[in-house]
Amino acid sequence: MGTKKLVTIIAVITLAGALLRLYHIDFGLPHSLQADEPELGEFAIKYTYEIKSIIAGRNWYKLIPLNFVYGTFPIYVYTAAMMAFSKALGLLGVAFDRVHIYTYLRVLTALASLTAIPAAAFLYNKLFKDWFGTLVTAMLVALNWQFIVLGHYLNADIIVATLLSLAYITAYLYYARENDTKYTILTGILLGFAMGTKVTAAISLPLFLYIYASKKDWREMGGIVFDSVDSNPFKYVLATGYIATPLAAVLAMVGVRLCAPPPSRHFHHFLIGHVLLYLIFFSLGNRRVDRWMLPVLPIMLIYTAYGLAQLKEKLGRIQFVTAATIVALSYLYFPALLLVQFQRQTPKSAAYLWMRDNLAAASNKLVITEQGLDPMNKLPSVNVRKSVVYSSENAQLVYPESPVGYNYIAVSSRPMANFKRPEIQKAYPEYVKRWQAFESELMDPSKYELVKTFELPKPNLIPLSDVYIYKNIELQ
Numbered sequence: 001m002g003t004k005k006l007v008t009i010i011a012v013i014t015l016a017g018a019l020l021r022l023y024h025i026d027f028g029l030p031h032s033l034q035a036d037e038p039e040l041g042e043f044a045i046k047y048t049y050e051i052k053s054i055i056a057g058r059n060w061y062k063l064i065p066l067n068f069v070y071g072t073f074p075i076y077v078y079t080a081a082m083m084a085f086s087k088a089l090g091l092l093g094v095a096f097d098r099v100h101i102y103t104y105l106r107v108l109t110a111l112a113s114l115t116a117i118p119a120a121a122f123l124y125n126k127l128f129k130d131w132f133g134t135l136v137t138a139m140l141v142a143l144n145w146q147f148i149v150l151g152h153y154l155n156a157d158i159i160v161a162t163l164l165s166l167a168y169i170t171a172y173l174y175y176a177r178e179n180d181t182k183y184t185i186l187t188g189i190l191l192g193f194a195m196g197t198k199v200t201a202a203i204s205l206p207l208f209l210y211i212y213a214s215k216k217d218w219r220e221m222g223g224i225v226f227d228s229v230d231s232n233p234f235k236y237v238l239a240t241g242y243i244a245t246p247l248a249a250v251l252a253m254v255g256v257r258l259c260a261p262p263p264s265r266h267f268h269h270f271l272i273g274h275v276l277l278y279l280i281f282f283s284l285g286n287r288r289v290d291r292w293m294l295p296v297l298p299i300m301l302i303y304t305a306y307g308l309a310q311l312k313e314k315l316g317r318i319q320f321v322t323a324a325t326i327v328a329l330s331y332l333y334f335p336a337l338l339l340v341q342f343q344r345q346t347p348k349s350a351a352y353l354w355m356r357d358n359l360a361a362a363s364n365k366l367v368i369t370e371q372g373l374d375p376m377n378k379l380p381s382v383n384v385r386k387s388v389v390y391s392s393e394n395a396q397l398v399y400p401e402s403p404v405g406y407n408y409i410a411v412s413s414r415p416m417a418n419f420k421r422p423e424i425q426k427a428y429p430e431y432v433k434r435w436q437a438f439e440s441e442l443m444d445p446s447k448y449e450l451v452k453t454f455e456l457p458k459p460n461l462i463p464l465s466d467v468y469i470y471k472n473i474e475l476q
Contacts, residue, residue: 022107026106026344027343031346031352031353031375033102034462037155050062073196109153116161121134121135121137121141124306126172133306148338150291157295163194191205203281207273225389227414227417229421229423236288239290249304251303254307255302259306272303286423337459341461347454351469364407366403368387368412389418396431408471412467442470450468450470
């Protein structure tokens with residue numbers, strides 16, 4: 001296949017990926033922000049409107065984030081984008097609100113995440129020089145459900161994955177050429193930005209040093225989190241298989257097994273080492289957060305595509321078409337499910353709107369949530385209790401309030417799942433006892449009636465809490 005035709009097809013695949021990432025990009029707005037989204041977006045909004053006073057007063061210290069967990073690089077990029085957005089609409093005389101701001105920043109995130117599609121395809125083509133596998137790689141990244149989900153809102157993981165995808169390319173270009181300094185500099189910049197986005201990107205540093213050392217003489221080298229605790233030693237093997245999809249993960253192992261090392265032996269070690277290092281590093285902890293494996297997902301999918309290309313060579317036509325169809329159907333199930341799950345109203349915001357429109361303002365309401373900016377806070381006569389998940393913040397001492405005396409009780413599914421984890425039950429029996437008593441009280445049909453449910457189809461990929469609203473029938 002000619003280069004021009006190959007590039008055209010990859011561009012079409014990237015466009016399809018863009019449509020999936022932009023589908024219902026405003027989901028949850030204005031009532032619900034997702035995960036760590038406020039930690040990035042609110043800083044950008046704050047700096048945009050304070051930048052003039054900061055410069056005038058030379059108060060540069062105000063540009064230092066209060067929290068470095070989420071990194072400074074994306075915050076400053078979003079701030080620059082927000083300033084351009086605000087200035088452009090101001091000159092045009094167009095009014096905008098918080099919904100427009102977050103939609104705009106989400107669109108930028110989604111579009112930036114598309115870089116991983118041609119980047120992974122380019123890297124595959126350089127390593128294996130096979131047009132079929134190159135196109136399969138592009139399709140796998142474009143249609144991967146985890147990339148689609150994280151491309152829908154502001155988060156550090158999608159930015160790290162994008163930056164490292166580009167860093168893999170510049171590292172390869174350095175490796176394939178004779179000591180080209182500009183690629184060394186570009187790789188350092190991209191890796192630095194990735195570390196400035198999330199410090200865990202630094203675990204890739206030894207492998208980047210390895211790829212440079214492979215061309216040189218060595219003498220020239222210069223607590224518990226309740227909502228994600230998991231003690232399974234293979235949790236990140238399972239997580240990687242889940243986000244890549246099981247059959248794609250199996251094909252990746254086939255691709256790794258069948259790839260012929262020379263002449264790119266060191267670079268294959270570099271790529272495969274990234275996956276192994278991420279698996280080992282995160283498996284040493286006691287949490288399972290699937291999105292943390294996103295930076296190495298493009299590598300997995302490159303070898304998945306190569307495994308499929310090898311099956312094409314080794315199987316008969318009918319056998320290969322059958323196998324490829326099974327893989328495609330299993331892989332496309334999750335993206336198809338996301339078309340249903342991504343709606344403007346999330347379960348949380350839909351529950352808020354229902355309670356606002358259907359419950360008496362004077363009725364007492366108890367809300368159990370995991371969100372600090374839960375829209376339920378805007379309801380009258382409401383007591384919103386946010387669950388705490390970090391044991392370092394004494395989460396084990398935060399007990400639910402009794403539902404007795406409240407007309408309506410709205411509970412989110414994620415806080416109600418924490419005390420059921422085996423690790424929590426073993427470590428904090430009193431905490432578990434209190435939450436079990438709360439659930440037992442709420443499930444008593446003689447006292448409480450489930451009046452409304454807001455759920456997503458399962459499996460919940462985004463992930464969002466389902467919301468259940470109960471009525472205290474003893475007070476009616």
